[in-house]
Each structure stands twice: as C-alpha cells, then as structure tokens.
Amino acid sequence: MDLKEIKEKARENLKGYCRVCNICDGRACRGEVPGMGGIGTGSSFIANIEALSKIRLNLRTIHDAKDPDISIEIFGKKLAMPILAAPITGASYNMGGKISEEEFIHIVISGSKDAGTIGMCGDGGDPVFYESGLKAIKSQQGHGIAIIKPRRNDEIIKRIKDAESAGAVAVGIDIDGAGLITMSLMGQPVGPKTKQELKELISQSRLPFILKGVMTEDEAEIAVEVGAKAIVVSNHGGRILDHTPGVAEVLPRIARKVKGEILIFADGGVRSGVDVLKYLALGADAVLVGRPVIIGAFGGGKEGVKVVLEKMAQELKQAMILTGCKDIKSIDERVIYK
Template sequence: MNLEELRSVAKENLKGFCRVCSFCDGKACRGEVPGMGGVGTGSSFIANIDALSNIKLNLRTIHNAKDPDICIELFGKKLSMPILAAPITGTSYNMGAKISEEDFIQMVISGSKEAGTIGMCGDGGNPVFYESGLKAIKEENGEGIAIIKPRENSEIIERAKKAEEIGAIAVGVDIDGAGLITMALMGQPVGPKTKQELKEIISKINIPFILKGIMTVDEAQMAVEVGAKAIVVSNHGGRILDYTPGVAEVLPNIAKKVKGKITIFADGGVRSGVDVLKYLALGADAVLVGRPVIIGAFGGGKEGVKFILEKIAKELKQAMILTGCNDIQSVDEKIIYKK
C-alpha cells in the first residue's frame, strides 16, 4: 500500500461527498454539511488549518535527540503514539455510504489498535452509529473510547454504562454537538449542559470521562471542577458554528490554566506529524485525527487507517529529531518560533 493508491481509491469511494484534495483545507467543500465541509462559510474549518499553518518551528540539529520516543500513557495504557482516531459517524449522509457505518467504525477501531493506539467511536440519530462503535470496541477487547452526543442525562448515562460493560477505556460527551441539526431532524434533540448536569453524569460513571468541544479557558476550568479526566479542545471540525477561532489559537491559554490538572487533547486540522508536534508544543497531551482517518478507511480499510496513523507518527518522530525533542514530555513552546 502507498499513499497515492490509497488516495485514489478513497477519491472514487467518496465521490460526490469529498474531493480528497491534495491538501485538505476546507476551501473546496465550504458549506457542504451534510458532507465533509465546514458549516456556513466554512471559516471555522479553515481557521483550524490556518491557525496551525501560522505556527513556525525552530530548527535545531545540535543535540542528542537521535531516536525520539513518541510513546505516551493514557488512562493507564501505553500507546505507541500521542495520536488517536477522532470519533466520526454518518457514513451514509456525510461520506456517500460506499462503506457501511458498522464496517467503517470497525476499520477505525481495529486499524487504530494495530497501529498501537486508540480509536474513538461516535453517536448520532441512528442507533446503529453508537451500537456499531460499541461492537467494534468489544471485538478489540475494550480498546476504544466511546463518545456520546449531549442528550438527556438519563440517555447519556445509559449509553455510558454500555461502554463500561464492554470494557471501553473511557467514555465522553461531545458537548460541542449541542446544536446539531441532524440530531434534531431525527427526533433526538441535543443541547448544552449545566455544571450540575455534568457532575451527575460523571458521578454515575466508573471509567474516565472526557468532555469534547472545549474552546474557552472558563469551560476548561469547569471541566476540571466537575471531575472530567480529559478535555478535547475542538470546534467540532468547524461543522457546527461558523466564525470560531482555530483550535491552535485558543489552546495555549487553555493549557496555561489546566495543564497537569486534566488530560488535554487537541482536535482540528491535523494533516501531518508536524501538525501533531505543533499541538503538543502548544500544550496538548495528545491529538485526535479525523479526515485523514476517513481517507485511510475509504482507501484501504483497517490497513488504510493503520497506514495513515503510522505515517503521521513517522512524520512526528522526524520533526522531533529536527527540533531537538527526545520524547513527548520534552516537547514544549521552546520549539515554536517567536519574533
């Protein structure tokens, strides 16, 4: 398998829904929701890309970082890389349905495990979305993370308990999905949560809880206060609210306040290992990858997912050599160029 072949197959399988652009920046597909683009003008999707692009790195080659260790520990489990597959659903209305929901998430969870890391599954208006994710995680002996839409508390707790029962590593809520139109159209409204509602959910769950969709310092601090074990700094891929800043713009201030108190994931616009390194330097503990994983699955199944994740990991390692970082713990703001 090579990247050119994988992209060619993915382009055919995603025809009409994703152009598989040579560089995925959200400009060609702006406003295509459902589909693979960003909501409205597409500015939030594009902001993720631009914010990362604007960060420059200091090249350093007089050091002993010759074979960097890119392993991390997450919720007591050692991973081969600080890169996880983001929760993605909706193959039928976002990706053209050449691959079923069940097959897609199996590819993501299995391919991630084979790469030595973890895949996340998502939730949606169709019960098949979440059920397929749990089935895939169960088949991989619990090596996956289940993310649930911000439904009524009783429904979230019920779904979280199912994830617990199959041995999932963690569970979470993508609270940034509070206004998803697709959920409302399917008669399953979602909405924001109060601190008390979040405390109630977390008090009933016995595995680590993740809050996905944090974009401000105050909400990151609230996540710590309610007992979440991790946050995902994310604007939902630019697919829910137009004109948000890019994740790389807000991450540093969030990290300054909560780094060390809670695990920080960054999600949005990751296309390479260099992007991963930038997010780590800005304060993330690990990153989530979405659209490249879709290309991997639609271009090569679970082997394609593994190929994409390992490609990004290799790029990360090379970038760490060229910035003087021996391990993930040594990556910090010193590698970022500042005028």
C-alpha cells in the same frame, strides 16, 4: 499500500461527498453539512488549518535526540504515538455509504489498534451508530473510547453503562455537538449542559470521563471542577458554529490554565506529524485525527487507517529529531518560533 493509492481509492469511494483534495483545508467543501465540510462559510474549518499553518518551528540539530520516543500512556494504556482517531459517525449520509456504519467504525477501531494507538467511536441519530461503535470496541477487547452526543442525561447515562459493559477504556460527551443539525434532522435533539448536569453524568461513570468541545479557558476550568479526566479542545471540525477561532489559537491559553490538572487533547486540522508536534508544543498531551482517518478507511480499510496513522507518527518522530525533542514530555513552547 501507500498513501497515494489510498487517496486514489478514497476519491473513488467518496465521490460526491469528499473530493479528497491534495490540501484538505475546507475551502472546496464550504457549507457542505451534511457532508464533509464546515458549517456556513466554512471559516471555522478553514481557521483550524490556517491557525496551524501560521506556526513556525525552531530548527535545532545540536543535541542528543537521535531516536525520539513518541510513546505515551493514556488512561492506563501504553500507546505507540500521541495520535488517536477522533470519534466519527455518518458513513451513510456524510460519506456516501460505500462503507456501512458498522464496517466503518470497525475499520477505525481495529486499524487504530493495529497502528499501536486507540480509536474513538461516536454517537448519532440512528442507534446503529453508537451500537456499532461499542460492538467494534468489544471485538477489540475494549480497546476504544466511546463518545456520546449531549442528549438528555438519562439517555447519556444508559449509553455510559453500555460503554462500561463493552469494556471501553474511557467515555465522554462531545458537548460541542450541542445543536448539531444532523441530530435534529433525525429527531434526536441535543443541547448544552449545566455544571450540575455534568457532575451527575460523571458521578454515574466508572470510566475516565472526557469533555470534547472545550474552546475557552473558563470552560476548561469547569471541566476540572466537575471532575472530568480529560478535555478535547475542539470546534467540532468547524461543523457546528461558523466564525470560531482555530484550535491552535485558543489551545495555549487553555493549557496555561489547566495543564497538569486534566488531560488535554487537541482536535482540528491535523494533516501531518508536524501538525501533531505543533499542538503538543502548544500544550496538548495528545491529538485526535478525523478527516485523514476517513480517507484511510475509505481508501484502504483498516490497513489504510494504519498507514495514515503510522505515517503521521513517522513524520512526528522526524520533526522531533529536527527540533531537539527526545520524547513527548520534552516537547514544549521552545519548539515554536516567536
């Protein structure tokens, strides 16, 4: 199974919901929410792609980085690559339903594990979304991370305890889901959180806690202050607020403020291993991948997810050879042409 075959099959299975464009940049699917596009004009989705595309790399070939080590350790887990599957739900209403919610998240979690990395499960208006994710994590001996929507705290705490029981590696909330249209449509209101509310949630968790959806330096500092172990710099794939900057535009400033104090993930517009290298050079410790994982799942099941992730890993390794980086820790701003 190769990527061309996976895309052809995905195009068939996602017909009417995702065009599986040769260049997945959010232009063809502007405003398609629910669906796979960005909110409103689609500019926030597009900004993620454009911000990454503007970054140029310094080519270096006089060095000893002949066989780079791309492995990392996160929350006590050794991973083969700094590339994780983002939390994704909505196989039924965003992706056409050719794969059930339960089957989809099992494919993502198990396919990620087979690739040597880890996948995240998400939450949604239908209880089956989160329950299916935890079931998938449990089936893989806890090899997964659970992300919860920013509901009322008592509802989140119940889901934290469920994630602990499933043996999840970590838990968190995608705080960038505040005001999510699809949640409102399903009668599941979500909203922002105060510092005190976040402290309460984190105090109730035995697992490392992640705040997904941080796009400013001040909120990154708040995440450190309240005791989160990781943040995800993310605009929710451009699906929440129109006209936000791309993640690559804000990541360097956030990294300068909190790098080393908290784990930093970057999420948005990753389409290749070169994109992964760019985010790492801008200050991320690892990246999350969303839409390409969907293509892998709908085009080839768990093997498709594995192929997509491993191809990115190989591209990252090749890019590291050509920029003189022998391991993930050696990737820094020297990689970027200024």
